[in-house]
Amino acid sequence: MSNEALDQALANKRQAGKNIIVPYIMAGDGGLDILEERLEFLQECGAAAVELGIPFSDPVADGPTIQDAGQRAMERGTTLTSVLETLANFKAKRTIPVILMTYFNPIYVYGIESFAKDCVSAGVSGVIIPDLPMEEEAGIVACLQEHAISCIRLAAMTSPNHRLRDIAGRTEGFLYAVSVKGTTGARAGHDSHVKAYLQNLKQMTNTPVLAGFGVSNPEQARELASHCDGVIIGSRIVDWFHKGQTDAIKQLIQNSI
Numbered sequence: 648m649s650n651e652a653l654d655q656a657l658a659n660k661r662q663a664g665k666n667i668i669v670p671y672i673m674a675g676d677g678g679l680d681i682l683e684e685r686l687e688f689l690q691e692c693g694a695a696a697v698e699l700g701i702p703f704s705d706p707v708a709d710g711p712t713i714q715d716a717g718q719r720a721m722e723r724g725t726t727l728t729s730v731l732e733t734l735a736n737f738k739a740k741r742t743i744p745v746i747l748m749t750y751f752n753p754i755y756v757y758g759i760e761s762f763a764k765d766c767v768s769a770g771v772s773g774v775i776i777p778d779l780p781m782e783e784e785a786g787i788v789a790c791l792q793e794h795a796i797s798c799i800r801l802a803a804m805t806s807p808n809h810r811l812r813d814i815a816g817r818t819e820g821f822l823y824a825v826s827v828k829g830t831t832g833a834r835a836g837h838d839s840h841v842k843a844y845l846q847n848l849k850q851m852t853n854t855p856v857l858a859g860f861g862v863s864n865p866e867q868a869r870e871l872a873s874h875c876d877g878v879i880i881g882s883r884i885v886d887w888f889h890k891g892q893t894d895a896i897k898q899l900i901q902n903s904i
């Protein structure tokens with residue numbers, strides 16, 4: 648079972664004729680005590696949901712901006728446990744869906760069953776586990792489904808069509824269309840193949856398709872979103888939160904919608 652709050656939040660934006668914007672932030676960057684305020688702020692800016700990163704010592708998919716943010720968060724002692732506890736504390740007040748982005752190791756150490764249960768207590772709607780191969784996912788996915796937590800799958804530009812179809816068929820919440828060949832981080836532009844790649848994915852599923860990686864300005868966001876349902880914006884927002892440039896974040900999100 649996929650997560651209804653997440654499905655509904657994304658559908659609402661689309662029905663209102665808007666692009667779905669999902670900002671990524673690093674949990675614990677700036678301290679966990681400001682997490683509630685940041686989520687509220689992003690919701691006010693028009694975000695449909697927030698992707699919340701769990702800091703990890705070996706973040707293989709991340710570029711320098713997010714690696715640095717993870718480092719700062721770890722220096723403050725942020726862990727999967729402390730993030731889930733913090734989210735549980737203001738769950739009742741929150742309406743914006745939260746998706747956790749975590750590498751598999753912290754979940755494995757936490758225990759899969761306890762992780763799923765504590766996600767429910769924390770009001771987590773979905774998870775993204777970038778280093779979990781499709782061939783190894785069955786056990787954890789069954790457990791997440793039992794708890795109505797969506798497992799958002801990642802599509803890569805290098806994957807062959809039969810594999811993309813498989814991923815698109817399995818995804819819950821949305822399909823994360825990784826739109827660069829490389830790690831996370833702001834980029835000046837996207838490859839000319841991206842348009843066909845997104846259109847191809849759109850034909851494979853009725854679940855919303857969101858493009859992510861390298862989106863750092865409203866022009867890029869709107870261009871990519873015109874071939875799918877919206878975008879995920881990470882590094883640019885992480886960097887601006889760190890520098891206290893919240894007005895710039897608001898502009899970026901509002902002008903991407």
Ligand SMILES: O=P(O)(O)OC[C@@H](O)[C@@H](O)c1c[nH]c2ccccc12
Nearest residue numbers: 671708777831832860861880881882
């Ligand atoms: O930072 P960018 O290039 O805007 O890309 C989004 C990305 O940061 C976020 O979705 C993310 C951060 N770490 C990840 C690891 C894997 C997949 C996705 C992510």
